[in-house]
Amino acid sequence: MASSLHNLLSKIIKKGHLTVHGSGGTQHYGGGGGRTVTIRFTDEAAEKEMVSDPQLKLGELYMDGRLLVEQGDIYEMLALIKDNTLVEGLNFSMVWHGVLRMIEAQFRNRVPINHNRKNVSHHYDLDEKLFSLFLDEDWQYSCAYFNPPGISLDEAQVAKKRHIAAKLLAEPGQKVLEIGSGWGGMAMYLAESSEVDVTGITLSTEQLKISRERAAKRGLANSVRFELQDYYYLPPTKSYDRIVSVGMFEHVGRLNYKKFFNKVNDVLSDDGVMVLHSIGQPYPAIYNNPWIEKYIFPGGYIPSLAEVLPSIEKAGLLVSDIEILPMHYAYTLRHWRERFMANKDKAVALYDERFVRMWEFYLAGSEMAFTHEAFHIFQIQIVKKRQAVPDNRDYIYEKEAELREFEQRRIPLDKIAV
Structure with a gap:
């Protein structure tokens, strides 16, 4: 040696x-x-x-x-x-x-270049079959919510959607914007559970295609639409009653936090509510992990709350609630890695052995960040007026109880006849 x-x-x-x-x-x-x-x-x-x-x-x-x-x-x-x-x-x-x-x-922080579309494509425009090997049935590629402890990955991902929907306080007929709409699961859940009109925006052409197909299959073409759109270019003339963003903020980059929340201020109605769900780390990073930057998420950055909150305040917005979920992503990543490795042969057939080892290392390293480096999930509820949300958190749990009743009636996507 x-x-x-x-x-x-x-x-x-x-x-x-x-x-x-x-x-x-x-x-x-x-x-x-x-x-x-x-x-x-x-x-x-x-x-x-x-x-x-x-x-x-x-x-x-x-x-x-x-x-x-x-x-x-x-x-x-x-x-x-x-x-x-x-x-x-x-x-x-x-x-x-x-x-x-x-x-x-x-240097990169001082010479900002918008590579959002390219960076998103690097990770999310992979073969859709890859993600089907390890995600839940609704293709939720963000932290699940294991409440109560010990529930399955599928149950925990439904619990995540339920928890966020409860914080949004969406009401029938309202217009909702989802920034970073993934494969459409959150948008469809909100449209069906709260009877709202949802616009989801993404920079992934593969996610856009699949989202539209899934929404059409659920018969939601009139209440859910997906667009290939950068949040920065949303027209300020449009107004939304609710805004949700789950697992997208990690791609914004710390130089763009001011732009992000200024845009939120532009398009959120005066009585509106936003819920931002993001990975966080306990303190600002000096630089990104070089392996993750090179192979997995080029241009990504995991923020600390200390970096995010000043930009919210400077945009003229108010923070009405913050919740920290310390270990839920560690549990999620463990489920993903175990599912992925159980389907290793299928992943090799899609790509090759080297790709599979790369993906295993990514999932394992990400899990370790939550178990050993105090990474966490933060959910920030944002408003323009303090009166937009109740002055206690009981409404969250009351709304979750209502949403559980909706979930019992909801037909799974794979049970819907084409």
Whole structure:
């Protein structure tokens, strides 16, 4: 094994047990008392690359099959590393790559270029069959709400829609805007449960196509429409009673928060209500994870509440409710990863082994962010007038009870005759 990798792992792994099979034989690290993981490097060059830039190379080596996990899985390996401290193991190459990424992030923040359509297409315009391998029956590609604990993924995704719909306080006949409409599940739920008129906007051509097909199948063509539209170019002359955005804000970028909430202010009616559901992190990031930036979500950024709230206030909007969901996305991602790996052969047939390892690493790394790095979901309710919502939260639970009754009557999409 490369001496540089041996020295790094000796400094890092104190808790748990890591066995490494490498070019120079087998080495053991850690004092036990935690996770047990065994990995294998297929060549000495891979060991050296790992040391040079672990934030990027760990994922790349796993994708390329040059780093194999022989005991445990990739989540257990990532969690083992996070269970230990990395600071004392830093070398010059790691520090230098970190400095370069900080400089790049600062430059990107000062020279904003709108690549929204391209960035969204990179991730969401993949083969639709891929997402069917691990999502719930309604194709909800955002954090589920596991309340009560232990419910299935499908039940938790319905609970998420129910919880958000209750906070929206939508009433029959109102006009609703969904910013980032995914595959249409939330828009259709709102239209049917609250008898509202919904416009969903997306930058994904694949999601647009499927959303329209699903809405037509449910007979909602007159009350739900989907458009290929950037939120920034929504005409200010249009007004919506309710606005919802679920899992889209992570793609806005911190330079654009002011633009985003100014646009919300433009199109939200004076008595309107918005619910914003987004991944959050406990403090602002200096730069994005380089592997996620390169392979999964180019241009994405996970905000902290401290970065979001000032832009809401400066736009002349009021925050009427904030709820933090700490671990629900960890549970969601675990379900997704288990479903995806159970359908591994189908995923390989769609793409190839390297793509499957990339997707597994993405799901595992994302789960680890919620279990080990205090990532969370925040739901912010936003109004223009304080009187737009009640002064207690009882209405949420009362509305959820009504929505449960609606769900009992609702016909599943796969049971609707074409």
